[in-house]
Amino acid sequence: MSAVLEARGIAMTFRNGDELTNVLKGVDLALEPGELVALLGASGSGKSTLLSIVGLLLRPTAGTIAIAGERVEGLSEVERASFRNQRLGFIFQFHHLLPDFTATENVAFPAAAPAGGITAPMRRRARDLLARVGLSDRMDFPATRLSGGQKQRVAIARALMNKPELVLADEPTGSLDRVAAEQVLDLMREVNREDKATFLICTHDEHVAARCTRRVTLKDGLIDTEVV
Amino acid sequence: MFAFTVARRYLFSNPSQTALLIVGVALGVTAFVFITALIQGLAIRLTDDVTANSAHVSLEPVTRVARVLPSPDADVESVAIVSTFQRRQIRAWASTVELLRSQPSVAAISPQISGSAFLVKGEAVAPVAVTAIDPSGLDAISSISTEIISGDASLGADGILIGVRLAETLGLSAGQPVLFRTDRGVDRLLIVRGIFQTGLQSLDERVAYLSLQTARPLFLLPEGVTNIELKLTDPARARDFAAFLAEATGLRATSWQEKNASLEGALTAQAQTGTLIQIFSLISVLIGIASALSLSANRRRGEIGIMRAFGVSRRFIAGVFVLQGLLIGLVGAGIGCLSGFALCSWLATLIQPDGSMVLPIAPNEGGYIAVFVLTTLGAVLASVIPARSAARLDPLEAIQQ
Structure with a gap:
């Protein structure tokens, strides 16, 4: 089976005036289907930058990326947006739910926006996903009436709405208390195990990394260690 | 969506x-x-x-300008003599009126003889602007018959209608005679048939109405008229219509906008x-x-x-x-x-x-x-x-x- 993610020689240099900062210096990273990988590193090690590059939110200075066998570095902005919508899922530290929409509408949003509206099948899938993340009794609640943990669970359901091949999570438990963080981690493990969804989780939390199937540590813009 | x-x-x-x-x-x-x-x-x-009491378009004869005549034998050019004996008048006014009647945008037509005169009553003399009209078209341009406050609006062979301010100046009342003296030196005794009050000072103080029949011998105009006044269905179009009439009739056509440029x-x-x-x-x-x-x-x-x-x-x-x-x-x-x-x-x-x-x-x-x-x-x-x-x-x- 081909790799879900195959990144080769990823380099990223930021320019600040005359000063150049090499954040990534040639990272190679491959993810197999169904993996739950923790991307670790100290602040400034380049893990968020690598996640943004893999998520097609940032273009690398050098290197190649293939997602599910498809090379993506030559895609236009519109094609990258479409690719993100159809093939990738995102979970961020801050959920950024749409406050004027219900939990179901928030989950369905990634599918509804390009289609021009929420269809009955979309609504059904969104409700199934909400049931899956344990929010059967909150489906029609406005996002503003959900707790922090519930909002992050809605964000996970939203990331899974379009059945992505790769889910990218940036500090997904960073803004949650210990109990809510445990629930979110359990949920991601469950989805990973049962749906064979591939996760790349960027974190600086050892406790989160310990729950993953593989740990990749970045140091000074390069992969320092990989532990299975 | x-x-x-x-x-x-x-x-x-x-x-x-x-x-x-x-x-x-x-x-x-x-x-x-x-x-x-x-x-x-x-x-x-x-x-x-x-525009309520004035014409939207006025038709008058074109002003005749003396032509410059070249002189082959001398260096000095001479100027053609223009007859001042003939009055400026519209001789073919009947055909012009026919043309105007065929225009749907024309609401009312009033062929007139306009001129200056004096009214004399004893020692009192007052200048008047005379408007001589067909009696049946008295209200064509200004609504006069409804503004009569004394006497009536019947313009007979020797009748005259004057404004209330003029009547006060001369001490005249309806039914009294008054001596009418034109700028041509012709005198005639007329009867004040009615006194009107429009509220417009220029009309009530200066204007007198006669019938065309009465005015012709007084102003030495046995056939023609001096001007034709028009009301239009849409006063805003007066400028364009005046241009059309000038072209169609060869007369000088003036719109109310031109007469009231400051307004x-x-x-x-x-x-x-x-x-x-x-x-x-x-x-x-x-x-x-x-x-x-x-x-x-x-x-x-x-x-x-x-x-x-x-x-x-x-x-x-x-x-x-x-x-x-x-x-x-x-x-x-x-x-x-x-x-x-x-x-x-x-x-x-x-x-x-x-x-x-x-x-x-x-x-x-x-x-x-x-x-x-x-x-x-x-x-x-x-x-x-x-x-x-x-x-x-x-x-x-x-x-x-």
């Missing part, structure tokens, strides 16, 4: 702010409607006042002032919309960033903000037009003790379609700036903030 649903939700998410925004737009539109209706009403009143200038200046006020009220409305939507876009940076991250197109994001502008424009302009019409209609009912309106406002002339379209289009345009800034938001930057 999902962008419409999102736009609607955004507007309803903060009802008080949206209501305030719509009220602001509606107030701007109401101000626009009020100014437009007031300026139009003022223009209508002034035009009515000027036209004042009306133009008034309209330009109104336009400036309208533009400023629209601009303030549009700035309000643009700033409110910009604030909204800024407040929703995180949401927009996450939408962009999961692949929602820039066009969709821009559409959400443009649709918000459209909805605000449509509702605000609609309410503003209704409230503007209500305000103008109420103001039109306020009457002064003399029966005239407190404000010369024309509620039906509020420029409703123009302001509705301009405000709605303007609101859409005003939303383009925040829409573009929202659509161009870097998702990574927005999410990290």
Whole structure:
């Protein structure tokens, strides 16, 4: 089976005036289907930058990326947006739910926006996903009436709405208390195990990394260690 | 359309702010409607006042100019002699009247002999501007018969109608004789058949009406007339119609606008002032919309960033903000037009003790379609700036903030 993610020689240099900062210096990273990988590193090690590059939110200075066998570095902005919508899922530290929409509408949003509206099948899938993340009794609640943990669970359901091949999570438990963080981690493990969804989780939390199937540590813009 | 649903939700998410925004737009539109209706009403009143008792177009013979004659034998050029014996008159007035009758835009025709004369009563002498007309067309240009306050409007062979101020000056009353002396030195005793009071000083003090039949021997014009006065169905078209008549008849045709150039200038200046006020009220409305939507876009940076991250197109994001502008424009302009019409209609009912309106406002002339379209289009345009800034938001930057 081909790799879900195959990144080769990823380099990223930021320019600040005359000063150049090499954040990534040639990272190679491959993810197999169904993996739950923790991307670790100290602040400034380049893990968020690598996640943004893999998520097609940032273009690398050098290197190649293939997602599910498809090379993506030559895609236009519109094609990258479409690719993100159809093939990738995102979970961020801050959920950024749409406050004027219900939990179901928030989950369905990634599918509804390009289609021009929420269809009955979309609504059904969104409700199934909400049931899956344990929010059967909150489906029609406005996002503003959900707790922090519930909002992050809605964000996970939203990331899974379009059945992505790769889910990218940036500090997904960073803004949650210990109990809510445990629930979110359990949920991601469950989805990973049962749906064979591939996760790349960027974190600086050892406790989160310990729950993953593989740990990749970045140091000074390069992969320092990989532990299975 | 999902962008419409999102736009609607955004507007309803903060009802008080949206209501305030719509009220602001509606107030701007109401101000626009009020100014437009007031300026139009003022223009209508002034035009009515000027044209009510005067012709919309006057036809006169062309002024004859002495030609310069070349002299082959001498260096000095000579000037042709123009006969001053012949009066300036329209000889073929009957055929001109026929032509005018065939024009649907002509409401009334009055062939006239106009001239100067004196009325003499004992030692008192007063100059008068004489208007000699066909008695059946007495009211064609000015409504005289309804303004008679003494005697009647019957212009017989020796009758004359004078204004109340002139009658007071000469101590005349209806039925009394008065000596009529023309500028040609012809005298005749006429009977004051009626005294009118139009309220216009120029008419009541200076003008006397005779029949054409009476005037012909007095002004030595056995056949022709000196001028033909016209009323049109649409006074605003007088300038164009005058140009047409000048071409068609070879006569000098003067519109009421040309005769009242200063009034036209004042009306133009008034309209330009109104336009400036309208533009400023629209601009303030549009700035309000643009700033409110910009604030909204800024407040929703995180949401927009996450939408962009999961692949929602820039066009969709821009559409959400443009649709918000459209909805605000449509509702605000609609309410503003209704409230503007209500305000103008109420103001039109306020009457002064003399029966005239407190404000010369024309509620039906509020420029409703123009302001509705301009405000709605303007609101859409005003939303383009925040829409573009929202659509161009870097998702990574927005999410990290």
